Amino acid sequence: MKKILTFTLNGEKTEVICEPNRSLLDLLRDDLGLTGTKKGCEEAECGACTVLLDGRPVNSCATLAVECEGHDVVTIEGIARNGELHPIQKQFIEKWAFQCGYCTPGMIMSAKALLDHNPHPTETEIREAIEGNLCRCTGYAKIVEAIAAAAAEMNWEAENA
Amino acid sequence: MNRFADKEYFRKPEDFRLISKDESKYVHVDAYEKVTGKAKYAGDFMAPDMYVAKVLHSPIPKGKILSIDTSRAEALPGVKGILTGKDFPIRITEDIEILVQGQVRMVGDPVVAVCAINEEVAEAALELIDVQYEPLTPVFDPLESIKDGAVDVQGYGYNNHNFGPICHQVGSNDGKDIDEEFAKAAYVSVGDYKTHRIQHAPIEPHATYAEYDPEKVQWTVYQSTTMSFGDQHWLSVGFNMDESHFHVIRPYVGGAFGSKSNWPYSEFIACEFARRTLHPVRFVLTREEEFQTMHGRHPFIIHLETAHAENGKVLAKKTSQILDGGAYGVSHSQYAAVNLSVIWAAFPYKIDAIDLLSRRVLTNTAEGGAMRGYTACQVQFANDLNMQYAAEAMGIDPIEFRLTSALESGYHSPAGLIVTSCAFKDTLRDAAAFMRWEERKNSMKPGEGIGFAGTAFVSGTASPVLNSPNQVQTNATVRVAFNGQVSLYSNCHDNGQGADTVMVAIVAEELGLDMDEVKLIQPSTFHAGYDSGAYGSRVTFLGGNAVRRAAVDAKRQILEYVAAKWDVEPHTCDIIDHQVICRDLGHENLSMPWKQAVFGCMTTHGGDEVVGVGSYYHRTNNQQFQGKPSNYAPSYVFSTGACHLNVDVETGEIDIDEFFFAHDCGQALNRRAVEAQLEGSIYSGLGYACYEELKLRDGKMLNPNFRDYRMVTALDMPHITTKFDYPPDPEGPFGAKECGEGTTAPIAPAIANAIHMATGIHITELPLDPEHIWRMIQEQKPEKAMAALKAME
Ligand code: FES
Ligand code: FES
Numbered sequence: 001m002k003k004i005l006t007f008t009l010n011g012e013k014t015e016v017i018c019e020p021n022r023s024l025l026d027l028l029r030d031d032l033g034l035t036g037t038k039k040g041c042e043e044a045e046c047g048a049c050t051v052l053l054d055g056r057p058v059n060s061c062a063t064l065a066v067e068c069e070g071h072d073v074v075t076i077e078g079i080a081r082n083g084e085l086h087p088i089q090k091q092f093i094e095k096w097a098f099q100c101g102y103c104t105p106g107m108i109m110s111a112k113a114l115l116d117h118n119p120h121p122t123e124t125e126i127r128e129a130i131e132g133n134l135c136r137c138t139g140y141a142k143i144v145e146a147i148a149a150a151a152a153e154m155n156w157e158a159e160n161a
Numbered sequence: 162m163n164r165f166a167d168k169e170y171f172r173k174p175e176d177f178r179l180i181s182k183d184e185s186k187y188v189h190v191d192a193y194e195k196v197t198g199k200a201k202y203a204g205d206f207m208a209p210d211m212y213v214a215k216v217l218h219s220p221i222p223k224g225k226i227l228s229i230d231t232s233r234a235e236a237l238p239g240v241k242g243i244l245t246g247k248d249f250p251i252r253i254t255e256d257i258e259i260l261v262q263g264q265v266r267m268v269g270d271p272v273v274a275v276c277a278i279n280e281e282v283a284e285a286a287l288e289l290i291d292v293q294y295e296p297l298t299p300v301f302d303p304l305e306s307i308k309d310g311a312v313d314v315q316g317y318g319y320n321n322h323n324f325g326p327i328c329h330q331v332g333s334n335d336g337k338d339i340d341e342e343f344a345k346a347a348y349v350s351v352g353d354y355k356t357h358r359i360q361h362a363p364i365e366p367h368a369t370y371a372e373y374d375p376e377k378v379q380w381t382v383y384q385s386t387t388m389s390f391g392d393q394h395w396l397s398v399g400f401n402m403d404e405s406h407f408h409v410i411r412p413y414v415g416g417a418f419g420s421k422s423n424w425p426y427s428e429f430i431a432c433e434f435a436r437r438t439l440h441p442v443r444f445v446l447t448r449e450e451e452f453q454t455m456h457g458r459h460p461f462i463i464h465l466e467t468a469h470a471e472n473g474k475v476l477a478k479k480t481s482q483i484l485d486g487g488a489y490g491v492s493h494s495q496y497a498a499v500n501l502s503v504i505w506a507a508f509p510y511k512i513d514a515i516d517l518l519s520r521r522v523l524t525n526t527a528e529g530g531a532m533r534g535y536t537a538c539q540v541q542f543a544n545d546l547n548m549q550y551a552a553e554a555m556g557i558d559p560i561e562f563r564l565t566s567a568l569e570s571g572y573h574s575p576a577g578l579i580v581t582s583c584a585f586k587d588t589l590r591d592a593a594a595f596m597r598w599e600e601r602k603n604s605m606k607p608g609e610g611i612g613f614a615g616t617a618f619v620s621g622t623a624s625p626v627l628n629s630p631n632q633v634q635t636n637a638t639v640r641v642a643f644n645g646q647v648s649l650y651s652n653c654h655d656n657g658q659g660a661d662t663v664m665v666a667i668v669a670e671e672l673g674l675d676m677d678e679v680k681l682i683q684p685s686t687f688h689a690g691y692d693s694g695a696y697g698s699r700v701t702f703l704g705g706n707a708v709r710r711a712a713v714d715a716k717r718q719i720l721e722y723v724a725a726k727w728d729v730e731p732h733t734c735d736i737i738d739h740q741v742i743c744r745d746l747g748h749e750n751l752s753m754p755w756k757q758a759v760f761g762c763m764t765t766h767g768g769d770e771v772v773g774v775g776s777y778y779h780r781t782n783n784q785q786f787q788g789k790p791s792n793y794a795p796s797y798v799f800s801t802g803a804c805h806l807n808v809d810v811e812t813g814e815i816d817i818d819e820f821f822f823a824h825d826c827g828q829a830l831n832r833r834a835v836e837a838q839l840e841g842s843i844y845s846g847l848g849y850a851c852y853e854e855l856k857l858r859d860g861k862m863l864n865p866n867f868r869d870y871r872m873v874t875a876l877d878m879p880h881i882t883t884k885f886d887y888p889p890d891p892e893g894p895f896g897a898k899e900c901g902e903g904t905t906a907p908i909a910p911a912i913a914n915a916i917h918m919a920t921g922i923h924i925t926e927l928p929l930d931p932e933h934i935w936r937m938i939q940e941q942k943p944e945k946a947m948a949a950l951k952a953m954e
Pocket of ligand 2: 098099100101102103104134135136137138364415416657
């Protein structure tokens with residue numbers, strides 16, 4: 001039975017009609033047109049579909065849309081503000097931390113979840129945070145560098161605010 | 162301008178503003194789209210009235226289709242169409258049908274296709290289809306399949322190996338006789354090697370979004386492809402209609418590694434359902450389909466013998482290589498697999514007498530195909546281990562041993578390969594220096610090892626895939642509008658490696674502009690000229706040369722106009738930072754802004770726009786496909802990989818703490834992009850060597866998913882150092898050569914050689930996961946490993 005789902009999506013109250021077995025990933029991509037969140041495996045293994053649910057990174061392919069009732073969902077489309085890219089996005093560009101870009105949205109969301117909770121991660125903590133995000137192109141080195149640089153930039157901004 | 166264009170208008174190295182400058186305005190043209198999620202991949206296209214397609218695959222490795230009952234699926238609400246091989250009898254090559262009609266030959270063969278309003282309905286419909294098979298006896302082992310009287314895989318009465326691709330190259334330099342070379346050898350090294358099956362597994366699965374316009378009789382196909390003109394061509398063959406009916410658009414592609422230079426069944430099925438239903442149709446492969454049906458890396462069985470002189474020099478080489486081709490590929494591009502595997506066997510050493518045989522054998526398993534470093538990863542694994550063992554047996558330092566025979570500029574191989582720029586020896590020396598080899602080689606702890614491996618690869622290919630004039634591989638056009646705006650029309654295929662960026666950079670460099678002033682026109686088969694695809698490490702070299710010529714052709718017209726005004730020779734002028742300038746003695750003060758020069762040039766030509774065209778090819782006589790000597794590529798690249806590691810001899814686990822990679826790619830066009838390709842190559846090679854393996858039982862894959870098919874994560878990667886400062890190539894665009902494909906090949910042998918040094922185990926097979934290493938230690942009980950075990954007690 002379809003139901004009306006109400007949740008916060010990228011900062012905005014959103015109401016949408018939804019089947020009870022719809023995955024959050026399909027809801028975002030096919031019903032709401034937010035195709036920045038990618039589908040790589042649909043079995044909770046690749047991390048391409050990572051979004052933030054109440055600030056925690058989740059695989060949206062393995063999350064039922066109805067579980068988001070009343071909760072807060074943030075996708076890659078929701079992290080730039082007023083046309084300005086998030087520091088993680090900026091550093092991904094600066095460090096060339098992507099090639100095909102298919103893992104990139106999920107990677108950036110995992111990185112955001114990390115830095116929101118741990119502003120001073122070690123290299124190992126960064127690697128642990130993106131362990132569930134598979135990248136087939138880069139070898140991860142530039143991604144790790146970009147996340148570390150974003151942490152430094154965010155800390156500098158916080159200290160000088 | 163074509164391949165033989167007058168190069169006097171080409172940008173001089175001292176004037177490079179973008180190329181290989183650390184602090185330049187070189188930007189990644191896809192960056193914004195990719196970090197914001199705005200980049201659209203084929204599976205991201207959709208429409209409210211869109212349908213989806215799915216396929217039912219064969220569950221058995223070989224059998225006759227007795228009956229197909231689709232009636233229950235047809236009755237399911239939401240189902241919009243069903244196709245079997247009888248309704249859609251399309252065969253694009255002699256052996257490959259889009260939907261199998263008579264006999265299935267591997268698990269995963271597509272049998273019935275369904276079109277429905279959404280994925281759930283399509284999946285439910287597949288469950289309702291009943292296909293009855295009469296199972297036939299399959300053959301899985303290539304060594305069985307190659308025997309006389311073996312099961313006939315194709316079922317057409319072909320012999321499993323004689324019909325399919327074979328390449329046999331026999332030849333020598335200076336009239337040498339191979340048997341005499343073996344007879345006079347101080348040492349003959351003999352080895353048997355085996356490699357396993359893996360998959361490209363791009364994170365973006367193959368996706369098609371197809372629309373059909375009945376009035377125009379025209380399809381628009383968004384395809385995750387690295388060969389859009391191949392898609393267009395084979396669609397036209399399949400549907401028996403002219404190419405002009407198929408507009409194939411290559412959107413962003415989420416990685417390919419060789420897997421997307423095909424024209425998958427899903428594309429044809431989506432197009433047919435779009436035609437029948439007049440709705441857009443999307444078909445995205447599942448991860449399991451991706452593993453089962455998208456032709457991964459060929460498993461190899463290799464026997465090789467090398468003859469060595471007293472000083473270790475390679476005198477002669479014989480190999481017999483068997484590729485497990487799976488069930489298909491007897492009549493199409495798989496000739497490249499055997500042919501290339503022979504080229505690699507002739508590399509990267511000077512070998513004056515060769516007898517190299519490769520055969521691609523059919524079995525009732527998933528089809529093998531092109532994958533990053535097409536067959537080089539397998540062949541070079543065997544080659545290099547064989548060199549290592551020979552060096553050891555002869556008591557010669559392994560670096561010295563490789564240096565003695567290493568290829569150099571000017572060498573003509575009996576295989577026909579002509580070596581132009583070559584810094585192989587430098588890469589070997591740099592790797593040894595980085596690893597402090599001389600200092601450390603005699604002071605390793607038990608369980609500790611350093612391994613080196615040297616390999617070579619092509620930079621570009623002779624094959625344009627389709628029949629093209631002069632075997633041209635890329636046609637590019639640069640258009641300059643009256644306001645100075647530049648548009649680049651190029652189909653050079655970007656699969657994530659950065660082709661779009663490099664092509665824009667080449668035009669901006671030649672025209673003295675910033676990269677954001679050069680607009681790349683959305684690549685598609687209708688909007689820009691031919692590009693044969695992203696395969697054979699050809700994009701930067703062949704495509705880049707064509708794009709460069711198009712830019713220079715436009716530049717020449719503008720310089721001719723300005724030079725006439727100034728009364729100087731046009732080739733003494735150039736465009737630097739938006740100004741036309743003159744280098745002629747006494748005229749150095751002349752300058753004219755870019756926009757003014759363009760406006761003036763067009764005015765003098767009656768208002769005609771400035772349009773530059775460029776093309777490039779590497780032409781051969783195609784003899785390589787007959788096993789005859791032929792110079793396959795316009796240039797070659799050379800690499801040495803090296804790693805330092807420790808082996809836990811109790812568990813077989815390895816810990817690589819340092820990986821060094823030296824790559825002769827000529828002039829790096831963008832240092833970060835080259836570094837990124839090398840890091841990606843090490844990732845890919847490490848996965849092949851130690852993590853990934855597709856396991857089969859009775860022809861069925863046991864682990865076609867990301868849970869059971871183990872891939873390298875961010876936590877598994879070693880620390881990496883790269884070096885790629887070697888001389889420019891005379892023919893590459895701005896001196897550039899290949900990077901990122903062949904560079905996967907030295908990783909596995911470097912790791913294997915290091916494990917060998919650490920433990921003493923004699924390695925002949927991949928993968929080198931802890932279980933295999935542990936088993937080899939237990940079986941071989943080599944002294945070193947035993948000492949390491951003792952030290953742990
Ligand atoms: S698509 Fe969700 S984890 Fe792969
Ligand atoms: S950039 Fe291609 S998968 Fe990560």
